[in-house]
Amino acid sequence: MEEDFYLLLGLTTSGPEVPQAAIRKAYRVRALLCHPDKRGDDPVAAAEFVSLQRAYDVLGDEQARAAYDELLRLRKERLQKENHLSAKRRKMMQDLHDRERAHEIEKKAKVVEEQAAARLKVEIARIRKQRAQQQEKVPLFSDKRNLSVPSPGTAHHIDASDIDKTIKVTWACLEGGSGGYSAEQLKDIFKEFGEVEDIVIRQGKSRMKSSALLVMGSKEAVIAATQRPCGNISNPLLVVPAMVTTGAASVTSELLHPVAASQPTTRVSNGLVGASYRSFEDVTLLKMRQAAERARLEKEIRDKDAREA
Structure with missing residues (x-):
């Protein structure tokens, strides 16, 4: 019953629209070709002739043909539905594959983004560690002596408010000189x-790094400048509240001999000029260091009292 009787008879069309005369004519032609007497050497000739006869018996009878046409119609509808479902299933599988691929791409992009965020976090921690190490290298001065600056030719009045408004900026010298940072930059x-x-740029003794003192307009500007990375990525700026890295004896020696102890300076705007600025810088940094250390100790005491409470 899985065979197509119309195809066995050599008909290209099937169904009730095929006339009975066409079925009889097709049977006669195929019977002459497939008769076993004419194909004596063919071992399957008899089986093919039996199939041809069975097909004509069904299609030649009106009632049997009607039942067969109904079975053929149902079979075609089933195959069409299966093909449609197969196409729909293939589309669903393709959509699922596309979604999985998009998810993998998004996942990889998120991993790359997280790696970049982790690198940035490491760099920020490195900068904070450098600042903490530089603060730890500065000795603590507990005395409260009122140091003054001699006036070697040019007098200058030190405003106490400038101490809290000064920052120290340090950077590496890439190819000698100031490493690409001028006063205007x-x-x-x-x-x-x-x-x-005010800005004063000073070349370090080792010529491996340069530093500058900047007097900002307010304390808030100092806090903002020390809390954000500044400068070029290839040569970043280390920005801290101005501090001294020498002992009290060195500062006193420079106060007594300001010209011999000083380094060449670059001057911008109004204020101290030339070698005399070195003594002013050290005294200013000393006072700022004392104030910073006092503030740090007070904060530690307050934090300890808060934890014990």
């Missing part, structure tokens, strides 16, 4: 935090 970098009142 520093002013352009730090003016976003507030007014820059």
Whole structure:
């Protein structure tokens, strides 16, 4: 019953629309070709002739043909439905594959983003560690002596408010000189935090790094400048509240001999000029260091009292 009787008779069309005369004519033609007497050497000739005869018996009878046409119609509808479901299933599988692939791409992108965020976190921790190490290298001064600056030719009045408004900026010298940071460049970098009142650039003894003191317009500008990374990525700026890295004896020696102890300076705007600035810088940094250490100790005491409470 799985055979197509119309195809066995050699008909290209099937169904009730095929006339009975066409079925009889097709049977005669196929019977002459498939008769076993004409195909004596063919071992399957008899079986093919039996199938041809069975097909004609069904299609030649009106009632049997009607039942067969109904079975053929149902079979075609089933095959069409299966093909449609197969196509739908293939589309669903393709959609699922596309979603899984998109999810993998998104997952990889998120991993790359998380790695970049982790690298940034490491760099921020490194900068904070450098600042903490530099603060630990500065000795603690507990005395409260009122040091003054001699006036070698040029007098200058030190405003006590400048102590809390000064920051120290340090950077590496890439190819000698100031490493690419001029006074004007520093002013352009730090003016976003507030007014820059004064800048002095000084070359270090080792010529491996340079530093500068910047007097900002307010304490808030100092806090903002020390809480954000500044400068170029290839040569970042280390920004801290101005501090001294020498002992009290060294500061006193420089106060007595300011010209011999000083380094060449670059001057911007109004204020101290030339070698005399070195003594002013050290005294200013000393006072700022004392204030910073006192604030740190007070904070530690308050935190300890809070934990014990």
